[in-house]
Amino acid sequence: MSQLGMINEIWLVSPLLILTAGAVAVLLIDVFLQRAWPGGLFTGFVLVAAMYTSNYLFLGEKFLPGQRIFHNLLYADRLSAFALGLFLCASIFVVLLAHEKLKQEKVEAAGEYYSLLLMTTIGAIIFASAGELITMFLGLETMSMALYCLCGSALTVRASSESALKYFLLGSFSSAFMLYGIALLYGLTGTTLIPELAAKLAGMDSTVLYIAIGLVLIGFLFKISAVPFHFWAPDVYQGAPTTITAYMATVIKASAVIALLRFIWGAVPGQAASWTGAMWTLAVITMTVGNLIALRQRSVKRMLAYSSIAHAGYMMVAMQVDPVLQGGGAAILYYLVAYTAMSLGAFAVVLVVASANPGEPDADEITRFNALAQSRPFLAATMALFMLGLAGIPPGMAGLLGKFYIFSSAVQAGFVGLAIIGVLNSAISAYYYLRVIVAMYFIEPQGDEVVEKPELGVGIAGILALCSIGVVALGVFPSALHDSARVTVQSFVNPTSLEITVEQMKAQPRPEFNLSLP
Amino acid sequence: MVPTSFYLTLSAVVFTIGAIGVMVRRNAIVVFMCIELMLNAVNLSFVALSRSTGNLHGQVAVFFVMVVAAAEAAVGLAIIIAFFRSKHSVETTDASELNL
Numbered sequence: 001m002s003q004l005g006m007i008n009e010i011w012l013v014s015p016l017l018i019l020t021a022g023a024v025a026v027l028l029i030d031v032f033l034q035r036a037w038p039g040g041l042f043t044g045f046v047l048v049a050a051m052y053t054s055n056y057l058f059l060g061e062k063f064l065p066g067q068r069i070f071h072n073l074l075y076a077d078r079l080s081a082f083a084l085g086l087f088l089c090a091s092i093f094v095v096l097l098a099h100e101k102l103k104q105e106k107v108e109a110a111g112e113y114y115s116l117l118l119m120t121t122i123g124a125i126i127f128a129s130a131g132e133l134i135t136m137f138l139g140l141e142t143m144s145m146a147l148y149c150l151c152g153s154a155l156t157v158r159a160s161s162e163s164a165l166k167y168f169l170l171g172s173f174s175s176a177f178m179l180y181g182i183a184l185l186y187g188l189t190g191t192t193l194i195p196e197l198a199a200k201l202a203g204m205d206s207t208v209l210y211i212a213i214g215l216v217l218i219g220f221l222f223k224i225s226a227v228p229f230h231f232w233a234p235d236v237y238q239g240a241p242t243t244i245t246a247y248m249a250t251v252i253k254a255s256a257v258i259a260l261l262r263f264i265w266g267a268v269p270g271q272a273a274s275w276t277g278a279m280w281t282l283a284v285i286t287m288t289v290g291n292l293i294a295l296r297q298r299s300v301k302r303m304l305a306y307s308s309i310a311h312a313g314y315m316m317v318a319m320q321v322d323p324v325l326q327g328g329g330a331a332i333l334y335y336l337v338a339y340t341a342m343s344l345g346a347f348a349v350v351l352v353v354a355s356a357n358p359g360e361p362d363a364d365e366i367t368r369f370n371a372l373a374q375s376r377p378f379l380a381a382t383m384a385l386f387m388l389g390l391a392g393i394p395p396g397m398a399g400l401l402g403k404f405y406i407f408s409s410a411v412q413a414g415f416v417g418l419a420i421i422g423v424l425n426s427a428i429s430a431y432y433y434l435r436v437i438v439a440m441y442f443i444e445p446q447g448d449e450v451v452e453k454p455e456l457g458v459g460i461a462g463i464l465a466l467c468s469i470g471v472v473a474l475g476v477f478p479s480a481l482h483d484s485a486r487v488t489v490q491s492f493v494n495p496t497s498l499e500i501t502v503e504q505m506k507a508q509p510r511p512e513f514n515l516s517l518p
Numbered sequence: 519m520v521p522t523s524f525y526l527t528l529s530a531v532v533f534t535i536g537a538i539g540v541m542v543r544r545n546a547i548v549v550f551m552c553i554e555l556m557l558n559a560v561n562l563s564f565v566a567l568s569r570s571t572g573n574l575h576g577q578v579a580v581f582f583v584m585v586v587a588a589a590e591a592a593v594g595l596a597i598i599i600a601f602f603r604s605k606h607s608v609e610t611t612d613a614s615e616l617n618l
Contacts, residue, residue, distance in 0.1 A: 134579045141586045145593045152600050161600040162613045168597050169549055169610070172590055173540050176556035179583065180533060183560050186576055187526075187567035235616040361615075 009069040012062060012076045015050040015084055016122055022046030023118035030111025040099025043114040044092055047121070051088040054081065066495025068131045072193050075262075077495065078488040080129035082333065083258050087128070090250045090340050091121045093463050097348055098243045100457040104355035105241040106154040113153050117247070119146040124255035133182045133192040133216075133267070136259060137175070140223070144171050147252065151240040157359055163239025170232045171222070178219025184212035185267075194266040202270045210274055216263060217275065223256035224312045227286040234293075237305035242354060242364075245301060246347035249308045250340040257315055257336060265323050265493050276320040280418060283320070286313030287425040294432050300350050301364045303432055304343065307390060310429060311339055317422055318406045321413040328413070329489030331405035334482050338389070338398035338474055345467030346386040348460055349379055356454040372440040375453050380440040382464040389471045391433040392426050397475020405482070525566030533559035546598050546608045550591075557587045 010017070026039055026046075063081040068074065095117065098105075107113050123143025130136035148171065152164025186192050188209055189200040201209065218229065225233040237245045264275065290310030297303035315335055321328030353372070354363040362368075373380035389396025392403045403426060407419040474481060532555060539552030561580045568576025598608055605612050 134582055138582060138586065141589070145589055148593055148597060152597055155600060155603075158604045159615050161597070161604045162615050164597045165546060165601045165610075165613055166616075168594055169540070169546065169553070172550075172553045172594070173537075173556075176533075176536070176553055176560065179557065179560045180563070183563040183567060183576075183579075186564070186579070187571065190571035190573055190575075192575060192579070239616050 008062075009076075012069055013074070015054040015088070016125060018046060018050045018053060019118050019122045019125075022050075023115045023122070026111055026115040026118065030115075035110060038099070039110045039114045040095055040102070043118060044095045044099065046118065047088055047092045047095060051085070051092070054084045054088065065491030066195075073130070073132050073135045074126070075129045075131045077129075077492055079258065079262070079492045080125075082485070082488050083128035083255065084125055086254055086337060086340060087121055087124050087251050090254075090344060091117065091247070093344050093348075093467075094243055094247045094251075096459045096463055097246065097351060100459050101243065101351055101355050104358040105243060105351075106157050106160075106359050107241055108155065109153065113150065116146040116150050116153070120150065120247070121251065124251050128255045128258040128262075130259065130262070131194055133185065133194070133197075133263075136263075137179055137182060140175060140178070140219070140259070143252065143255065144175065144223075147244075147248070150244045150247075151236060153244070154241050157239075157241075159239035159361060160241065163236045166232055166239075167236045174219050174222035174229065177215045181212045181215030181217075181219070184208060184215065188212065194262060197267040198269055201268060204270070209271065213268055213271060213275060214278075217260075217278075220256060220260040220263065221282065224253055224260065224315075225309050226282055226312050226316060227289045227309065230286070230290070230309050233309055234302050234305040237308070238299055238302045238364075242301065242347060242351040245305075246344055246351070249304070249343045249347065253308065253312065254336045254340060257312075257332065261319070261323075261329065261332065262492075264319060265329070269493075279316055279320050280415070283313050283316035283418065284421055286310070286316060287422060288313075291425050291428045291432075294429070297432070298366055299362070299364050300366055300369065300436065301347075301354075303366075303436075304346060304350070307429065307432070308343065310425065311335075311343075311390075313425070314403065314406055314422060317410050317415070317418055320415065320418075321409045323489050323493050324486075326412045327405065327409040327486070329493065330482055330485040331402075331409045333485035333488060334405055334478070335402040337481060338402040338471070341467050341470040341474065342386045342389040342396070342399055345382060345464055345471070346390065348463055348467070349383040349386070352376075352379060352454045352456055352460060366436065366439050369436055369439040370443045371445045376456060378461065379454070379456060379464070382468050383440060384437045385468050385471060387433040387436050389475075391430040393430065396471055398471045398473075398478075399475070401475045401478045522566050522570040525562060529559045529563040529566070532556075532562070544610050546601065546610055547595075549610065550594050550598070554587055554591070557583055557590075 026043060029037065030039060063076055063078050065077055067076045069076045102110055120143050123139050123146060126139030127136060127143055130139050148164055148168040151167050152161045154160035182192065185197060189197055191197060222229040287310050290306050290313055294303050294306035297306060315332050318328040318331045323329030350364050353368050357363040385396055389399035392399045394400060407422050410419040536552045536555035536559060540549050543549050561583055564576040564580050568574060602608050
C-alpha cells in the first residue's frame with residue numbers, strides 16, 4: 001500500500017532495523033573491547049528495545065489487516081505483529097540463558113554468538129512476515145545460515161561441528177527444493193506475491209501446479225521437522241549447544257509454522273483439497289513416529305527433539321481445518337505460544353543439569369536427573385510442570401488446552417479419526433515425559449556416585465519462574481490469548497472483511513474447555 | 519527462438535542430477551557442489567520462465583539466488599573446515615558420533 005509513505009513504512013520495520021544495527025554493533029564492540037564486556041546483556045537490551053518499539057507500534061494499531069509495505073514485499077499485519085512479539089520474547093529468554101551459561105556450553109566466541117543470534121532472529125521475522133515468495137526464501141536463508149553457524153559455535157565439542165555439517169547439508173538441500181517450487185509457481189502465474197498468486201491460481205488444476213506446491217511444502221516440512229523430513233532434527237538438537245537447541249525448538253519452529261500458514265492459507269487456498277490428503281497422512285506419521293522413537297531415548301535433549309517432532313505433528317492436524325470457521329488457525333497460534341513457553345523452560349532445565357558436566361557427551365542423560373528433587377527442588381518442580389504441560393496433563397494447563405483446541409477443531413471439521421489418533425499419541429507421549437519426573441522424584445542416586453549439584457543462576461531461575469507462570473496462566477485464562485489469536489487469523493485469511501475487534505470476537509462462540517469431558 | 523520447454527527440461531535434468539548427487543556422494547564438498555548445481559538449475563528455470571511470462575521478476579530473483587548461493591558457499595565451507603579440524607575427514611560417513 002503505497003499511500004503509507006516511505007517514512008511510515010520504515011517506522012513499521014523499525015524493530016528489524018534496531019536488530020540489524022544491534023547485530024553489527026555487537027560484532028564491532030566485541031572486536032574493540034577484546035571480549036571483555038557483557039555482550040549478552042547488550043544483546044538482551046537490543047532485543048528489549050526492538051520489543052518496545054514493536055509493542056508501541058502494535059498498541060498504536062499500525063499493524064492493519066492485510067497491510068503490505070515496501071511494494072508488497074512484506075506484510076505488516078496482525079500476524080506479523082504476533083510473530084514479532086513471540087520471537088523477540090523467546091529470543092530474550094534464550095539470550096539470558098546464554099548470558100549465564102555460555103562458558104559451560106564451550107562457546108568461546110561470545111561476540112559472534114550474540115551477533116549471529118540477532119541475525120537469526122531478523123531472518124525468522126522476515127520469514128514469518130514475507131508477502132512474497134522470494135522474500136520468504138531470503139528470510140529462510142538468512143535465518144538458516146546464521147543458525148548453521150550457531151550450531152557449530154562450540155568449536156571444541158566434536159558433536160557441535162558434526163551437527164552444524166548435517167544441518168547445513170540437509171537444510172540447503174531442502175531449501176533448493178523449495179526454490180524450485182517457487183520458480184514453477186512463478187512460471188504458472190507470472191507473480192510471486194502471495195495474494196496475487198491465490199487470485200491467479202483460483203480454479204487452476206494441473207500436474208505442474210501440484211508438483212510445485214509439493215516442492216515448496218518439502219522446504220517447509222523440513223524446517224518444522226515433520227516426518228519423513230525429520231532425520232536432521234534429533235542429531236542437530238543433540239549436538240548443538242543447548243541454548244541454540246532451545247532457540248531452534250521455539251523461534252525457528254514457530255517461524256516456519258507461521259510462514260507455512262501464510263503459504264497454505266494465503267497463496268494456495270484454492271488447492272486445499274489436493275494437499276489436505278497428504279497433510280493427513282504426514283500428520284499421523286509425524287505424531288506416531290516422533291512419539292514412538294522418543295520412548296527409547298536416554299538423552300533428554302534427544303528425547304525433547306523427538307517430542308518436538310511429535311508436536312509439529314499435532315500442529316499439522318489443525319492445518320487441514322478451516323482456519324476461521326472451524327478455529328484451526330487460532331488453535332495453531334495458541335499451541336505455538338504454549339509450546340514455546342513449555343519447551344523453553346524444559347531446555348533451560350536441561351541446560352542447567354548438563355552444565356554440571358560441561359562438554360561431556362552424556363551430560364544430559366536421564367540418569368543425571370536422578371534425585372534432582374533433593375538437590376534442586378525448584379529446578380525439579382519446574383521441570384515436572386513443563387513435562388506435564390508437554391504431555392497435556394494438569395497442572396500443565398497450557399499444553400492441555402492447546403491440545404484441546406487442536407483436536408476440537410479437527411472434530412468440528414469432521415476429522416474424527418485424526419483426533420482419535422492424536423489423543424492416543426498424547427497418551428503414548430505421557431510415558432516418556434513422566435519418566436523424567438520419576439527419575440527426579442523417585443529414583444535414589446547409586447551409593448558411590450558423586451552427585452554434582454548443578455548451579456542455578458538468578459537469571460535462569462527467573463526464566464523458569466516466568467515460563468512456569470506462563471504455562472499455568474495461559475491454561476487457566478486462555479481467553480485473552482485465544483481471542484486475539486482468532487482476530488489475528490481472521491484478519492490474515494480474510495483481510496477485506498471489516499475490522500473485527502477482540503470485544504466483538506468475544507461475543508462469538510469459542511470452544512469451551514470443560515474438565516468433566518471424558 | 520528456442521522454446522521455453524527446452525530450457526525447463528534441461529533445468530529439470532540438471533536439478534535431478536544435483537539431487538541424486540547429494541544422496542549418492544559421501545564427500546561433503548562434492549555434496550555441497552551438488553546443492554549449488556540444484557540452485558543454478560533453478561536459476562535457469564527462473565530466467566526461461568521470466569521470458570515466457572513476459573516480466574522481469576524472474577530475472578531479478580536470479581540475482582537474489584546468486585547472492586544466497588555465495589553466502590551459502592562462505593558459511594558451508596567454513597563449517598566443512600570446522601568439521602575437518604575435529605575429525606580430520608570431510609566424508610559424511612564420518613559424521614556418525616550422533617547416531618540416527
